[in-house]
Amino acid sequence: MLSYLVHRILIMIPTLLAISALTFMIIQLPPGDYLETYIAELESQGENVDPAKIQYLREQYGLDEPMIVQYAYWLGGLLHGDMGYSFEYSQPVSKIVGDRLLLTFVVTLATVLFTYIVAFPIGVYSATHQYSWSDYGLTFFGFLGLATPNFLLALVLLYLFNRYFGISIGGLMEPEFVDTPWSMGKLMSVIQHLVVPTVVIGTAGTAGMIRRLRANLLDELQKQYVVTGRAKGLPPLKLLLKYPLRMSLNPFISDIGDLLPELVSGSVIVSVVMSLPTTGPMLLAALRSQDMYLAGSFLMFLAMLTVIGMFISDLALAVLDPRIRLHGGATK
Amino acid sequence: MTAPTAPQGRLPHYVSTAPFDPYSVELMTAEQERYFLASQWKMMWWKLKRHRLAVISGAILLVMYTSILFSEMIAPYNLHSRFTDFVYAPPQPVHLFHEGKFEGPFVYAFHYSLDMDNLQRIYTPLDGETLPPDMTQAPPAELHKLRFFCRGDAYEYLGLIDGSFHLVCPARDGTLFLMGTDRLGRDMLSRIIQGTRISLTVGLIGVTISFLLGITIGGFAGYYGGWVDIIVQRVIEVLRSLPELPLWLALSAALPVNWSPTLIYFGITVILGLLDWTGLARAVRSKLLSLREEDFCTAAQLMGASPSRIIGRHLLPSFMSHLIASATLRIPAMILGETALSFLGLGLRPPITSWGVLLNEAQNINVVVLYPWLMLPVLPVVIMVLAFNFFGDGLRDAADPYK
Numbered sequence: 001m002l003s004y005l006v007h008r009i010l011i012m013i014p015t016l017l018a019i020s021a022l023t024f025m026i027i028q029l030p031p032g033d034y035l036e037t038y039i040a041e042l043e044s045q046g047e048n049v050d051p052a053k054i055q056y057l058r059e060q061y062g063l064d065e066p067m068i069v070q071y072a073y074w075l076g077g078l079l080h081g082d083m084g085y086s087f088e089y090s091q092p093v094s095k096i097v098g099d100r101l102l103l104t105f106v107v108t109l110a111t112v113l114f115t116y117i118v119a120f121p122i123g124v125y126s127a128t129h130q131y132s133w134s135d136y137g138l139t140f141f142g143f144l145g146l147a148t149p150n151f152l153l154a155l156v157l158l159y160l161f162n163r164y165f166g167i168s169i170g171g172l173m174e175p176e177f178v179d180t181p182w183s184m185g186k187l188m189s190v191i192q193h194l195v196v197p198t199v200v201i202g203t204a205g206t207a208g209m210i211r212r213l214r215a216n217l218l219d220e221l222q223k224q225y226v227v228t229g230r231a232k233g234l235p236p237l238k239l240l241l242k243y244p245l246r247m248s249l250n251p252f253i254s255d256i257g258d259l260l261p262e263l264v265s266g267s268v269i270v271s272v273v274m275s276l277p278t279t280g281p282m283l284l285a286a287l288r289s290q291d292m293y294l295a296g297s298f299l300m301f302l303a304m305l306t307v308i309g310m311f312i313s314d315l316a317l318a319v320l321d322p323r324i325r326l327h328g329g330a331t332k
Numbered sequence: 333m334t335a336p337t338a339p340q341g342r343l344p345h346y347v348s349t350a351p352f353d354p355y356s357v358e359l360m361t362a363e364q365e366r367y368f369l370a371s372q373w374k375m376m377w378w379k380l381k382r383h384r385l386a387v388i389s390g391a392i393l394l395v396m397y398t399s400i401l402f403s404e405m406i407a408p409y410n411l412h413s414r415f416t417d418f419v420y421a422p423p424q425p426v427h428l429f430h431e432g433k434f435e436g437p438f439v440y441a442f443h444y445s446l447d448m449d450n451l452q453r454i455y456t457p458l459d460g461e462t463l464p465p466d467m468t469q470a471p472p473a474e475l476h477k478l479r480f481f482c483r484g485d486a487y488e489y490l491g492l493i494d495g496s497f498h499l500v501c502p503a504r505d506g507t508l509f510l511m512g513t514d515r516l517g518r519d520m521l522s523r524i525i526q527g528t529r530i531s532l533t534v535g536l537i538g539v540t541i542s543f544l545l546g547i548t549i550g551g552f553a554g555y556y557g558g559w560v561d562i563i564v565q566r567v568i569e570v571l572r573s574l575p576e577l578p579l580w581l582a583l584s585a586a587l588p589v590n591w592s593p594t595l596i597y598f599g600i601t602v603i604l605g606l607l608d609w610t611g612l613a614r615a616v617r618s619k620l621l622s623l624r625e626e627d628f629c630t631a632a633q634l635m636g637a638s639p640s641r642i643i644g645r646h647l648l649p650s651f652m653s654h655l656i657a658s659a660t661l662r663i664p665a666m667i668l669g670e671t672a673l674s675f676l677g678l679g680l681r682p683p684i685t686s687w688g689v690l691l692n693e694a695q696n697i698n699v700v701v702l703y704p705w706l707m708l709p710v711l712p713v714v715i716m717v718l719a720f721n722f723f724g725d726g727l728r729d730a731a732d733p734y735k
Binding site: 014015018019022026027029143144146147148149150151152155156158159169257260261262264265266268269272273283284287288290295298299302303306307310 | 566567569570572573574575576577578579581582583585586664668671672675676678691694695697699700701707710713714717718721722
């Protein structure tokens with residue numbers, strides 16, 4: 001187990017490095033840099049731009065250096081927690097993003113839990129009741145969740161929740177709790193506001209999860225050992241829980257690798273619509289104004305969230321299934 | 333057991349004079365023959381036909397894709413026809429009967445009034461009963477009968493041929509807003525129908541790009557193995573661990589601002605395709621890894637065929653149908669992706685109109701409350717995504733030789 005752990009961590013390092021390089025390249029893609037946008041903005045407001053000041057800023061932020069040097073600076077900073085400087089906010093990135101990263105993490109975690117809690121019973125039910133009306137109904141419902149664009153679902157649910165439960169529109173808590181210390185009331189308010197984003201972000205992932213669990217369980221249920229168990233007179237529920245379900249759980253956990261990027265993607269757009277104080281809206285704004293360090297940190301964080309999530313799912317798999325651990329993770 | 337009794341005397345030597353066909357035992361009925369000699373694609377079609385939901389979905393897809401050839405004619409209005417008197421008008425339902433009398437399909441004309449308290453536009457259908465808020469007595473009904481196969485807004489078909497033929501037009505001097513109008517008074521239905529052209533081709537072009545990339549990259553990785561394979565595997569792993577939407581956002585934000593909308597359109601499709609090939613490449617790779625060990629592959633190698641010929645001519649065709657089915661399942665993700673990008677304002681830009689661009693106007697919670705019909709473009713999105721999913725599923729099942 002230990003060697004597997006080491007092996008898995010060693011794989012993660014080049015992956016993260018590659019991701020950081022890719023992220024940096026993407027940030028650099030737009031023609032021009034933040035300063036050019038900044039100058040254009042100043043000029044459009046009729047203000048004079050002092051070339052000496054611009055030159056100073058350029059040197060200060062290393063924008064004149066070759067790209068590889070800029071990348072090295074950026075990566076070196078990342079390693080000890082310095083995420084660079086946001087031109088837009090004139091503050092270090094780490095100061096602006098702290099809360100947002102945490103909230104993104106909370107929302108993602110809540111969504112993962114939601115997905116599992118909803119998908120598991122439904123998947124098992126529709127596999128054991130294959131071709132029944134409830135199976136068709138649930139499958140169709142899942143497809144519908146897959147097909148409806150997240151943002152629209154968010155808008156409609158937001159409206160309905162406001163209309164029928166009186167929950168304020170947008171944000172992650174009632175307006176009166178903003179900028180107050182944490183209390184029971186504030187926590188409850190946050191939990192109430194988490195419901196809509198969790199459900200909306202979770203729908204697509206849940207639908208996919210139900211389909212995969214159903215397919216896996218159906219495969220297992222056809223196997224001979226199930227027939228044997230039934231012939232020996234095992235009670236149906238015990239038979240289901242003890243053998244085929246455990247076998248089909250395997251992909252259920254490894255699926256988190258597909259699930260996480262999906263959830264993170266979903267959370268970006270949903271939080272823009274619902275103006276949640278997570279990474280989404282700020283990432284969008286940063287991309288629009290080419291605030292490269294800010295956008296880069298967000299991209300990097302989101303990617304890291306998924307890479308680490310996959311790492312955890314791999315570990316969980318290794319704990320659950322000795323076959324994977326013994327192969328050292330090399331085969332798939 | 334008693335031994336069989338010997339025949340009484342010798343039997344005469346007998347030889348049948350009927351013509352003898354040594355293969356008669358192997359003869360198949362016409363039906364069997366048809367089945368065993370059928371091509372791969374024919375068998376797929378037979379299997380697909382049994383999957384009723386897939387066939388229906390396929391029909392819907394066919395209709396939708398055919399419609400993009402004739403968008404201008406199907407839509408009652410032009411893409412940019414504006415009716416400044418009818419801003420944010422609600423949908424006009426089609427009626428057949430007026431006061432119990434059959435009148436043919438028609439809509440009631442709108443009476444416009446402005447609620448001065450909250451500055452809300454109020455459109456009252458003139459059906460002879462509903463009372464407009466600024467009147468004391470219901471005005472007489474005003475019927476606008478639909479015209480079919482008629483001359484209406486002039487357009488340039490495919491930018492080449494001038495035409496004014498429409499499938500359905502409003503009554504002369506009348507209006508026909510079956511799905512309401514937007515903030516500039518443009519007919520939503522016409523815009524949805526003409527947005528279909530962009531929305532559906534985005535997915536198609538994107539999938540083509542990702543298909544080509546996936547086959548080429550996956551093909552070489554699987555065929556050569558070794559370090560090519562290792563690098564490709566790593567790249568795929570990195571790309572797969574990146575969340576799609578933020579990456580799409582970042583890339584489309586990187587598209588130069590001064591590009592024309594058409595160029596942006598192609599840029600977006602390329603972006604959608606560029607990040608999507610990984611799944612396909614993995615499928616191709618794992619198949620090729622086992623197929624390249626087959627004898628027919630060695631034979632081709634010994635005869636001096638080039639790697640690309642072996643991959644393209646001998647290896648890929650053996651699971652092409654399966655690949656196409658998987659590619660079909662990727663199209664809805666692209667349609668949704670374009671919708672999301674345009675919705676966030678980083679995708680396609682007006683005057684190019686797609687479902688996502690239309691939904692961009694429904695970004696606000698006010699819309700949900702006041703003008704819910706602006707959310708109608710979501711309907712074709714859902715229908716298309718569902719149809720592609722069901723059709724792709726059916727296709728995949730049909731392409732699987734073991735089912």
